[in-house]
Structure formats: structure tokens, C-alpha cells
Amino acid sequence: MQKFARIALLALCSATLLAACGEAEDTRPGQPVKTRQVAFKEMIKVFEPMGVMLREKRYDEEKFLRLATALIDKREAPWTHFGPDTNYPPTKATAKVWEEPARFEEERKRFFTATDQLLLAAQSKDLKRIEPAYQAVYDSCKSCHNPFKAR
Numbered sequence: 795m796q797k798f799a800r801i802a803l804l805a806l807c808s809a810t811l812l813a814a815c816g817e818a819e820d821t822r823p824g825q826p827v828k829t830r831q832v833a834f835k836e837m838i839k840v841f842e843p844m845g846v847m848l849r850e851k852r853y854d855e856e857k858f859l860r861l862a863t864a865l866i867d868k869r870e871a872p873w874t875h876f877g878p879d880t881n882y883p884p885t886k887a888t889a890k891v892w893e894e895p896a897r898f899e900e901e902r903k904r905f906f907t908a909t910d911q912l913l914l915a916a917q918s919k920d921l922k923r924i925e926p927a928y929q930a931v932y933d934s935c936k937s938c939h940n941p942f943k944a945r
């Protein structure tokens with residue numbers, strides 16, 4: 795179960811970021827940086843409770859399925875807000891997002907595939923499928939954050 799403990803750390807980082815982000819305002823028209831950051835926060839709000847459920851061994855098939863479905867809805871939101879010229883404070887994105895767009899797109903696709911698989915696993919209501927599928931989504935978040943999000 796130790797693997798699921800790592801998700802708590804991810805949630806903690808987001809709480810820290812929330813506090814840190816209070817200082818710099820996104821003053822540009824349409825607030826692209828703020829909008830995508832809010833979109834990622836919306837994603838973690840439905841992703842994290844699935845990890846808690848697995849970690850605390852209180853898997854609830856209906857609730858889990860609702861969250862996995864909500865993640866599919868919310869996964870669309872951030873990407874169109876990474877336009878050219880949107881690398882400015884308070885962004886936590888690294889310059890690589892704009893320097894290596896093909897790699898960024900590859901990571902985004904990997905994440906979409908993993909969330910598709912998680913939804914299928916949630917629909918199967920088979921914990922033996924759900925646990926590795928959840929971990930694969932977690933790994934896809936990490937795999938993109940490592941190069942593309944500053945810590």
C-alpha cells in the first residue's frame with residue numbers, strides 16, 4: 795500500500811502551491827495561467843479522493859466510478875490555455891512546455907490513455923484492475939510534471 799502514500803504528498807504540494815500562488819496575480823486578459831492552474835486543481839480534487847479510498851481500503855464502487863468519470867470530464871480543460879506567450883508569473887510550468895511541444899503532447903496523450911484505462915477498470919469494479927490503473931494515472935501525472943512543471 796506504500797505506493798498510495800505518495801499521492802498524499804502530491805496533494806500536500808498542491809496545498810502549498812495554493813498558498814504560494816496567492817501572491818502573484820495573473821493580470822493578462824483571459825487569465826490563461828490562472829485558468830489552467832484552476833483546471834489542474836479541479837482535476838486533483840477528483841483524482842485525490844480515489845487514492846484515499848484505495849489507501850484506506852474503503853473502496854466504494856459507485857463513488858469510485860463517479861470520480862473516474864469526473865476525471866475524464868475535467869482532463870480536457872487545461873491544455874488550450876498553454877498558448878504561445880503564456881510563460882509568465884505566476885506559472886509553475888517550465889520553459890520546456892514551449893520548447894518541446896511534441897514531448898508535452900506525448901505526455902498529455904499518455905495521461906489520456908491512462909485515464910481511459912482507469913475508467914474501464916472502475917466500470918469493471920474489480921479492485922485488482924483498479925489499483926494498477928490508478929497507479930498508472932498517478933505515474934502519468936508525475937511523468938509530465940517531472941520535465942514540465944517546476945517544483
Ligand code: HEC
Pocket residue numbers: 808811812815827830831832834835837838841884885886887888891898901902905931932934935936938939942943
Ligand atoms: C501533460 C502534462 C501534465 C499532465 C499529464 C498533468 N499535469 Fe499537472 N501540471 C502540468 C503543468 C505544466 C502545470 C503547471 C501549470 C502552470 O502553473 O502554468 C501543472 C500544474 C498542476 C497543479 C498545480 C496547479 C496550481 O497552480 O496550484 C496540480 C495540482 C496538478 N498539475 C495536478 C495534476 C494531476 C493530479 C495530474 C494527473 C491526474 C496532472 N496534474 C497531470 C502538466 C501536467
